[in-house]
Amino acid sequence: xxxxxxxxxxxxxxxxxxxxxxxxxxxxxxxxxxxxxxxxxxxxxxxxxxxxxxxxxxxxxxxxxxxxxxxxxxxxxxxxxxxxxxx
Numbered sequence: 001x002x003x004x005x006x007x008x009x010x011x012x013x014x015x016x017x018x019x020x021x022x023x024x025x026x027x028x029x030x031x032x033x034x035x036x037x038x039x040x041x042x043x044x045x046x047x048x049x050x051x052x053x054x055x056x057x058x059x060x061x062x063x064x065x066x067x068x069x070x071x072x073x074x075x076x077x078x079x080x081x082x083x084x085x086x087x
Contacts, residue, residue, distance in 0.1 A: 001066040002074050006081050013056040016047070018085035023047050025080045031067025033077065044077070 010018050026033040026044040033044040037059065043049040044063070055061060063081075065073040 001064065002070050003062055003064040004074060004078060005060050005062045006078050007060050008055050008057055008081065009084055010087050011057050012087075013059065014050055014053070014085075016051065018087060019047050019050040021085045022050060022077070022080065025077055026073065028076070029065070029067070029069045029073035031065045031070040031073045033073055034064050036062040036064065 008014060012018075014022065023045055034041050035044055035053070036042075037053050037055060040053060041064075042053040053061075063074055063077055065071075065077075067073075
């Protein structure tokens with residue numbers, strides 16, 4: 001299992017479009033991908049789970065990847081988030 005904290009840079013947070021991009025990226029990997037925000041854990045492969053976390057701009061989340069391609073998944077997701085998730 002690997003994890004890393006990352007700050008959401010999108011001006012509007014993780015609304016539907018960036019949440020969909022995050023999920024699409026996470027689904028490319030076999031590893032279980034989730035993130036922690038405050039006391040909650042969300043499945044990064046589920047758009048509804050990501051939206052339900054109510055992540056705003058500037059919030060810090062901890063990505064957690066567990067599985068055979070966990071390191072690749074973590075690196076790709078951090079790159080996608082730091083790249084603004086299409087915005």
